[in-house]
Amino acid sequence: MRHSNPWLQVFVAFWIQAIGIGSLLYAYGVVTLPLAEAFQPSRTLLMLGVAVMTLSAGLLSPWLGRTMDRGSLKWLMATGVIAIALGYTLLSFSGAMWQVPLIYALLMSIGYAILGPLAASTLLSRWFSSRRGLALGIAGAGTSFGGFCFPPLIQWLIELHEWRLALRLLASVVLISGLPVVLLLTRDRPETPPAPIESTSKAKATRRYDSYGAVLGDRNFWMIALCVGILFAVFTATVSNLAAFATDQGASASQAAQLMSLVAIMAIPGTLLFGALADRLDLRVALGLLMGLVVLGMLSFLGHPSPRMLQIGSIMVGIGGGGMIPVWGALLAHTFGLLDYGRVMGMMNPLLMLFSLVSPVLAGLLRDLTGSYHIAFLTFAVPLAAAILLLPWIRFQRPSYTPAPAAP
DSSP: OOOOOOHHHHHHHHHHHHHHIIIITTHHHHHHHHHHHHOOOOOOTHHHHHHHHHHHHHHHHHHHHHHHHOOHHHHHHHHHHHHHHHHHHHTOOOOOOTTHHHHIIIHHHHHHTTTTHHHHHHHHHHHHHHHHHHHHHHHHHHHHHHHHHHHHHHHHHHSSSSSHHHHHHHHHHHHHHHHHHOOOOOOOSOOOOOOOSSSHHHHHOOOOOSSHHHHTTTTHHHHHHHHHHHHHHHHHHHHHHHHHHHTTTTTOOHHHHHHHHHHHHHHHHHHHHHHHHTTSOOOOHHHHHHHHHHHHHHHTTSSSSOHHHHHHHHHHHHHHHHHHHHHHHHHHHHHHHHHHHHHHHHHHHHHHHHHHHHHHHHHHHOOOOHHHHHHHHOOOOOOOOGOOOOGGGGGOOOSSSSOOOOOO
């Protein structure tokens, strides 16, 4: 069966990110609660699962990106769904805590790497040209949707059943909700590729980044990786430590949880707003606005912020974080083209994940050393603001011909 409607592929990209990010990253804290009760591990060991999953996914990304350019996205995404379902099934049979990070490293990381921005952005960049940013924004909202749905679903299953049975039921939910969407609705490429809205020079347009050296030798790769990497790092560190920071300021646990929900909820309009702006603004300007918004969020946390200032800062961080994925995806497509899009994003993913691995720990360390998060927020706000000055160094080639009218 063939599906020619490009917006159907937006739904696919939305749904796989809801499963891949929502059921793994956002739900990790809920899953660890019964594991902590069952195995009594240290906090460090308890958090090791998400760390090794992120690290393994980063190491897989370059190979996966290259494979997506040459193979079938549909079957790769199906593999990701099966890996998550199998991972939760094996997790339900775990007999010791050391087995948990092993499962996350070997299985969950596959689903996390595939069912995220890498596959979603690769798919939609093939289907869209003039409305690529909007499509990426709508699909990116799937991560927040998954973060809104999966944690309470898992908690509800755990309350109804013993936790091992709950994880097996969760595996079934992932499999039943994911595989039919991927296998029945996904089309890797349109029969006629959309016409570009802004072409590069003829030499640039025909150039393929078909080797790792060609990608690494391009200055744009490093400029984008540095700017987006710092933005990812600041967002990840803030979200990871926001609840602890709020309680330091006298907020209750429920108020801290509400701030976390506020960040997740505001990420949805952030993806839609900046997805639409990515189609209308110079993408460097759109990225600069995102970075500036998160900087303002950091600054609103300084001193002794009132509950209202905590909410305002959370809103700005949520909107800025939500816009990262569509702007980043559109920027890569605009700068490097579509022929090797998966390779370029796959090679950049490990750099971004390295930033995101280090920054939450650094924020916690600075808090332990100084007694507050204020130095941490300043430490993140300053380089993020400075990185805005690097954006003009990302160079776009001028079009050498008048483009054809853009298909969707």
